[in-house]
Amino acid sequence: MNLTTFSFLLFCIITLLIYFIVPKKGQWFVLLLSSLYFLFYKDFNIGTLFYVLVIFLAAYFSAIFIDKYAHKKSAKWFLIGGIFLILSQLILLKYVNLFLVTINHIGSLFGQSINLEITPPAAPLGISYYSLIMISYIIDVYRGLCKPQKNPLKCALFMTYFPILTSGPFIRYPDMEKKLYTKHKFNYDNLCRGLIRILWGLFKILVISQRLGIIVDTVYQNYSTYSGLYIIMAVLFFTMQLYTNFSGSIDIIMGVSKIMGIELPENFHSPFFSRTITELWRNWHITLGAWLKDYVFYPLMKSNLIQKIGTKTKKLFGKKVSKKITLYISMLIMWILIGAWHSGEYKFIIGSGILQFIYMVFEDLLAPIVKKGCKKLRINPDSFGYKLYQCLRTYLLFSLAMIFFRASSVSNALEIIKNMFIFKPGFFTNIFNLGLNKANFVVLIFCLIILFIIEYLQIKEDVIEDLFTQNIVVRWILIYALIFAVLIFGMYGPKYDQTIFIYQQF
Amino acid sequence: MKKLRNTIIFFIIFIIIFLLIGKILHIKPNAIHNFYKEPKNSLDVVYIGSSNAYVYFNTVLAYEEYGFTTGMMASDSQPIQVLNYLLKETRKRQKPKVYVIDLGHIHHYENDEIGAIRKIIDEMPFSLNRLAITKKLLNESFIDKKDYINYYFSFLLYHSTWDNFNNLKQNDLYKGYLLEKLTTSIIPQEKENWNDNVSYLNSIQKEALDKTIKYIKDENLEVIFTVPVKVYDTTKMGYINAATKIIEDNNLKVINFNTIDELKIDYAHDLYNSEHLNVYGATKYTRYFAKYLKENYDLKDHRQDKKYSSWQKEYERFTKSLKKLTGYNIEDI
Numbered sequence: 001m002n003l004t005t006f007s008f009l010l011f012c013i014i015t016l017l018i019y020f021i022v023p024k025k026g027q028w029f030v031l032l033l034s035s036l037y038f039l040f041y042k043d044f045n046i047g048t049l050f051y052v053l054v055i056f057l058a059a060y061f062s063a064i065f066i067d068k069y070a071h072k073k074s075a076k077w078f079l080i081g082g083i084f085l086i087l088s089q090l091i092l093l094k095y096v097n098l099f100l101v102t103i104n105h106i107g108s109l110f111g112q113s114i115n116l117e118i119t120p121p122a123a124p125l126g127i128s129y130y131s132l133i134m135i136s137y138i139i140d141v142y143r144g145l146c147k148p149q150k151n152p153l154k155c156a157l158f159m160t161y162f163p164i165l166t167s168g169p170f171i172r173y174p175d176m177e178k179k180l181y182t183k184h185k186f187n188y189d190n191l192c193r194g195l196i197r198i199l200w201g202l203f204k205i206l207v208i209s210q211r212l213g214i215i216v217d218t219v220y221q222n223y224s225t226y227s228g229l230y231i232i233m234a235v236l237f238f239t240m241q242l243y244t245n246f247s248g249s250i251d252i253i254m255g256v257s258k259i260m261g262i263e264l265p266e267n268f269h270s271p272f273f274s275r276t277i278t279e280l281w282r283n284w285h286i287t288l289g290a291w292l293k294d295y296v297f298y299p300l301m302k303s304n305l306i307q308k309i310g311t312k313t314k315k316l317f318g319k320k321v322s323k324k325i326t327l328y329i330s331m332l333i334m335w336i337l338i339g340a341w342h343s344g345e346y347k348f349i350i351g352s353g354i355l356q357f358i359y360m361v362f363e364d365l366l367a368p369i370v371k372k373g374c375k376k377l378r379i380n381p382d383s384f385g386y387k388l389y390q391c392l393r394t395y396l397l398f399s400l401a402m403i404f405f406r407a408s409s410v411s412n413a414l415e416i417i418k419n420m421f422i423f424k425p426g427f428f429t430n431i432f433n434l435g436l437n438k439a440n441f442v443v444l445i446f447c448l449i450i451l452f453i454i455e456y457l458q459i460k461e462d463v464i465e466d467l468f469t470q471n472i473v474v475r476w477i478l479i480y481a482l483i484f485a486v487l488i489f490g491m492y493g494p495k496y497d498q499t500i501f502i503y504q505q506f
Numbered sequence: 507m508k509k510l511r512n513t514i515i516f517f518i519i520f521i522i523i524f525l526l527i528g529k530i531l532h533i534k535p536n537a538i539h540n541f542y543k544e545p546k547n548s549l550d551v552v553y554i555g556s557s558n559a560y561v562y563f564n565t566v567l568a569y570e571e572y573g574f575t576t577g578m579m580a581s582d583s584q585p586i587q588v589l590n591y592l593l594k595e596t597r598k599r600q601k602p603k604v605y606v607i608d609l610g611h612i613h614h615y616e617n618d619e620i621g622a623i624r625k626i627i628d629e630m631p632f633s634l635n636r637l638a639i640t641k642k643l644l645n646e647s648f649i650d651k652k653d654y655i656n657y658y659f660s661f662l663l664y665h666s667t668w669d670n671f672n673n674l675k676q677n678d679l680y681k682g683y684l685l686e687k688l689t690t691s692i693i694p695q696e697k698e699n700w701n702d703n704v705s706y707l708n709s710i711q712k713e714a715l716d717k718t719i720k721y722i723k724d725e726n727l728e729v730i731f732t733v734p735v736k737v738y739d740t741t742k743m744g745y746i747n748a749a750t751k752i753i754e755d756n757n758l759k760v761i762n763f764n765t766i767d768e769l770k771i772d773y774a775h776d777l778y779n780s781e782h783l784n785v786y787g788a789t790k791y792t793r794y795f796a797k798y799l800k801e802n803y804d805l806k807d808h809r810q811d812k813k814y815s816s817w818q819k820e821y822e823r824f825t826k827s828l829k830k831l832t833g834y835n836i837e838d839i
Contacts, residue, residue, distance in 0.1 A: 006655050188509050439669040476516065480523065488527065493662035494653065 001038060003166060003252045004205055004492060011038065012256050015162075019260055024183035031157055031180070031260075038162035039125055048124045051089050052160075055127075058085035059134035060155050063141040063148035075142060082138045090131045093123040098344035126165030128341060134159055136295055137173045146174040154181055163257045167249040169267040170287035176262075184261035189468075194259035196464050199482050200454075201251025204244040206490030208451060211444045212241035214435035220406055223416045228423035230434070231416060238406045239399040240448065243271065246285075270455040275390035277359040280398060288341065292334050300330045324364075332357050342405075347413060351404025359397055443489050524661075532664045537578035537682040538629040542599070544681075548814070549577040549600045550805045554592050555608025556584040557684075558734035561782050563606075564789060565681040566821040567836065568796035573807030575817060577602070578682030581629075583622040585614050586711055587646065589718040591639045593727070595630060604803045605727055607718070609760070610734040612745045615710040623647065628660040646710065680824040681817060685785050686778040687831045694773040695737055700765060704751070705744030715749055719756050728803065733762040735771050735791065737780040761798075769794050785828065789839045 001008045015034040062082025069075045107114035141148050149155040219226045219234035247268045257264050274280035314322035339353020407413035432438050537560040553559045559580035579592050623643045630636040656662045722729050750760045776787030808814040
């Protein structure tokens with residue numbers, strides 16, 4: 001169910017009405033029924049049910065047994081068993097071909113022509129999200145951060161809570177336990193704030209992302225025709241398209257959840273005002289980064305293997321270098337996993353993983369040199385100009401990596417990068433022939449400026465809360481402006497193709 | 507209480523702005539759009555049908571020469587199923603002396619053209635009749651059920667007209683009449699063929715015609731059914747003959763203009779394509795038919811009435827366009 005459709009609107013209205021009408025103790029059950037409907041309404045079949053059930057049962061029972069045998073060795077085996085069962089579903093559905101393609105490539109390196117390929121069954125909606133969510137759940141039980149949920153229906157609600165099924169964010173059981181199952185009274189302020197958040201999400205997706213998508217698609221699909229400045233523009237626009245699409249979905253999800261009184265963790269925090277790639281990733285897809293840090297990176301750093309590497313390298317290169325080596329090895333593994341999480345394709349592993357890792361390593365290694373350089377050249381690192389340069393540089397580097405994300409394959413991405421440096425005249429005369437006419441282009445630029453202003457304000461304050469401190473005239477004018485901007489400039493309805501939610505496919 | 511009051515005020519303002527913007531953005535003028543712009547009870551004749559109505563009958567020429575006013579409840583490829591609904595719809599605003607129903611679209615019953623549906627319902631103000639037409643057309647169409655919502659809320663389609671506002675708002679119609687200037691030489695069909703081809707109407711066509719005839723009789727309306735001049739294949743000719751028989755059996759009038767020699771349609775010059783007359787053919791058709799209407803029905807002459815001055819202005823706009831597009835004055839045709 002696409003988040004910008006009438007079906008979703010209707011679904012939310014019905015869910016909210018029933019949610020607030022039924023006796024408070026039954027609210028969580030309403031959420032469970034809505035979530036199961038949301039999960040299965042489109043593709044309910046034995047296969048989908050099987051994968052979802054395996055993940056659920058693996059998490060549910062391993063958590064219970066981990067708790068039962070806490071502080072005993074068998075708890076660890078239940079933990080490993082649970083994680084193995086969940087990951088096996090994920091691997092079977094999403095990563096089998098990645099392994100087969102790798103085998104094919106290795107074979108070709110040795111002159112062997114291997115053509116292994118299978119078509120895995122379609123993955124159920126949200127599997128990448130709730131698989132990791134349930135892994136974190138059993139690890140948290142193992143770590144003693146929470147008690148297992150013994151009511152299987154309540155546990156199923158945590159796994160399938162419908163707002164998170166399309167684009168996340170990643171929720172944690174200790175944070176959600178009280179929010180999901182406690183009674184929620186209807187709250188007028190929550191309703192207003194939730195609706196504004198939904199509107200803001202719709203603005204990002206329908207007004208900005210859809211427009212950017214038209215230009216990006218035109219150029220990426222005809223990259224040999226559009227070279228040089230066209231490709232540079234499409235590359236820069238795609239990053240913004242991805243951001244407005246993904247964060248817009250999150251805004252809608254957060255808004256719906258807010259109306260029900262269930263606050264979800266933020267997934268973005270004005271990422272394009274980040275001065276380094278490291279900072280950008282602290283503000284971009286925050287919950288995925290945090291998940292991987294807590295459940296992969298830190299355990300990896302403490303693992304025997306890394307510790308052994310640390311001891312050996314310490315003897316060879318000294319403490320400082322050894323620390324860097326172990327850090328970079330753990331980071332590399334984590335970034336490969338972040339890339340792979342998106343999909344079992346090398347283009348994601350490179351674009352959203354390895355390249356990001358390389359950027360961060362360089363940032364880390366070059367930091368002392370840059371600091372010295374600034375001092376020598378008498379550049380104030382906190383001056384506006386230098387900050388702006390850093391933000392632009394970060395955006396450019398990130399956009400460059402995102403070419404792999406948007407391209408159809410790694411070789412396609414390399415072709416696009418090559419064509420970026422072939423310049424043809426006529427860019428400014430043909431700019432309105434890329435699918436957006438002049439009027440739409442002007443609207444796009446104007447809305448991007450508004451987006452950046454709001455994002456900038458959002459760094460220091462909660463813009464929605466700030467809106468509600470304004471007097472009624474200002475507040476209503478701003479809300480009407482937002483509503484009618486979405487209604488008039490939004491790319492929806494029969495004239496436009498269906499909205500594509502980029503992160504729904506992962 | 508204050509919150510409830512504010513919410514109600516907020517939504518009232520929202521609805522007012524929404525309706526206002528909806529009206530501004532709905533800017534694809536067609537003949538039906540023009541029909542609704544006419545003041546209530548100001549039309550003497552209402553013409554219902556497809557492009558064979560609004561491309562054939564020059565409403566401003568009929569006004570100029572005979573003084574009566576004609577409204578066009580006509581749209582491109584109009585499905586035959588809407589006839590009785592449109593009769594009902596026109597009667598909400600107008601009380602014409604006579605209705606003209608074009609039979610040239612009797613073969614349009616499959617509802618496979620989305621545009622054809624939209625051109626009718628999108629122009630109509632919100633009413634139960636509009637809902638009924640929409641439901642009827644959608645149920646008999648191939649349109650996916652999940653897209654039905656777009657037909658009930660036309661804002662979903664028209665909200666994006668702002669980016670081509672100036673081009674779209676141009677009204678190329680003259681009180682519903684569309685001037686077609688191109689000429690294609692067509693081989694005429696034999697007149698005697700009209701007697702040979704009779705086929706049966708299918709259930710959709712039959713139901714549409716029966717309902718229309720019943721409505722006409724129940725409401726005691728003056729109606730003329732017309733068969734427009736164009737080239738018909740044997741199937742279409744068969745439909746027309748079958749429909750003519752049903753209508754005449756009900757003591758209603760049908761005029762088949764294909765069999766009238768006085769029209770003097772020149773197939774080498776007066777047709778835009780095999781399915782439509784051009785401005786030269788339309789002028790001949792209008793002069794003949796307007797005279798017939800004036801002679802047979804009590805149609806008022808409004809030419810001296812200031813309330814109808816817009817008709818004179820539109821006629822002048824038409825003659826200017828005619829001169830510009832064809833080089834002819836109306837008197838020369």
